[in-house]
Amino acid sequence: xxxxxxxLTALRSFEAVGxxxxxxxxxxxLGVTHGAVSRQIALLEKALGVRLFDRGxxxxxxxxxxxxxxGVAPAFDRLAAAVENIDRRDAPRVLLVxxxxxxxxxxxxxxxxxxxxxxxxxxxxxxxxIGPLRELKMNEVDVVIRRLARPDPELPSIPFxxxxxxxxxxxxxxxxxxxxxxxxxxxxxxIQAETGALGWTDWFARLGHPLPxxxxxxxxxxxxxxxxAALDGLGVALLPSALVLDDIASGRLVIALxxxxxxxxxxxxxxxxxxxxxxxxxxxxxWLAEEGxxxxxxxxxxxxx
Numbered sequence: 001x002x003x004x005x006x007x008l009t010a011l012r013s014f015e016a017v018g019x020x021x022x023x024x025x026x027x028x029x030l031g032v033t034h035g036a037v038s039r040q041i042a043l044l045e046k047a048l049g050v051r052l053f054d055r056g057x058x059x060x061x062x063x064x065x066x067x068x069x070x071g072v073a074p075a076f077d078r079l080a081a082a083v084e085n086i087d088r089r090d091a092p093r094v095l096l097v098x099x100x101x102x103x104x105x106x107x108x109x110x111x112x113x114x115x116x117x118x119x120x121x122x123x124x125x126x127x128x129x130i131g132p133l134r135e136l137k138m139n140e141v142d143v144v145i146r147r148l149a150r151p152d153p154e155l156p157s158i159p160f161x162x163x164x165x166x167x168x169x170x171x172x173x174x175x176x177x178x179x180x181x182x183x184x185x186x187x188x189x190x191i192q193a194e195t196g197a198l199g200w201t202d203w204f205a206r207l208g209h210p211l212p213x214x215x216x217x218x219x220x221x222x223x224x225x226x227x228x229a230a231l232d233g234l235g236v237a238l239l240p241s242a243l244v245l246d247d248i249a250s251g252r253l254v255i256a257l258x259x260x261x262x263x264x265x266x267x268x269x270x271x272x273x274x275x276x277x278x279x280x281x282x283x284x285x286x287w288l289a290e291e292g293x294x295x296x297x298x299x300x301x302x303x304x305x
Contacts, residue, residue, distance in 0.1 A: 013040035018069040031137035099145035101128040142275040147265040160292035161267035170233040182209040189235030193226040241299040
């Protein structure tokens with residue numbers, strides 16, 4: 001076939017399906033729909049006049065499909081390597097990072113200058129989101145950060161920051177009413193973010209103190225608003241340690257009652273399989289791991305103090 005007529009889009013879809021042996025997983029890796037991949041495979045089979053996949057109980061390559069895959073897959077690897085090896089010293093490298101909004105404001109941005117001091121030619125561009133990893137278009141992002149109960153085996157992610165839950169409030173709030181027990185906390189207004197997987201009911205149950213029926217709540221949709229309410233002295237908020245460590249260190253917040261070992265979802269990071277900046281993405285993930293270790297040590301020391 002003349003290279004001018006090569007169906008590159010269809011071949012890219014074929015390579016993804018052949019690699020994953022799944023139309024759904026191929027669509028996710030390409031950032032397109034299942035139907036779009038199916039159409040490309042149908043067009044390719046029609047153009048070649050052969051069947052490339054056996055669509056039985058488990059998808060499998062036909063003999064002709066395997067021969068094509070053995071030639072196409074290395075070709076795409078060589079293309080990717082050729083693009084990666086282009087000398088870009090005069091052009092800034094752009095790294096697209098997507099992370100939860102409150103985490104981005106309270107943890108990531110205050111530390112980001114340390115990454116940029118190491119990689120001065122990298123332009124880090126931040127976007128925010130809390131949606132599932134599977135809903136992201138992986139061709140539009142290089143690194144993703146999410147709080148997860150467990151890693152997704154099909155989208156390998158790495159835990160880098162633990163998420164202990166701290167009951168925190170403005171220092172002036174407990175200067176007026178010192179807190180010595182869960183009952184003292186129940187006498188104050190409790191601030192809760194609806195995006196948290198665990199809340200005050202779980203916290204009181206952990207301590208063996210049922211949540212009083214007459215407790216006063218201030219509920220907010222997002223953690224950022226719950227955090228701001230705590231900073232303004234509205235009550236006691238139950239928040240992930242990563243979001244409050246800097247405010248505790250600066251004295252803007254205090255831990256109302258120290259309860260070790262109460263964890264929710266940890267923060268995980270994922271390098272997009274379709275990233276054009278895979279090397280820089282891996283460096284960013286390594287940097288996240290370093291910063292995460294420092295934050296975890298600080299959180300442990302604050303509870304132990």
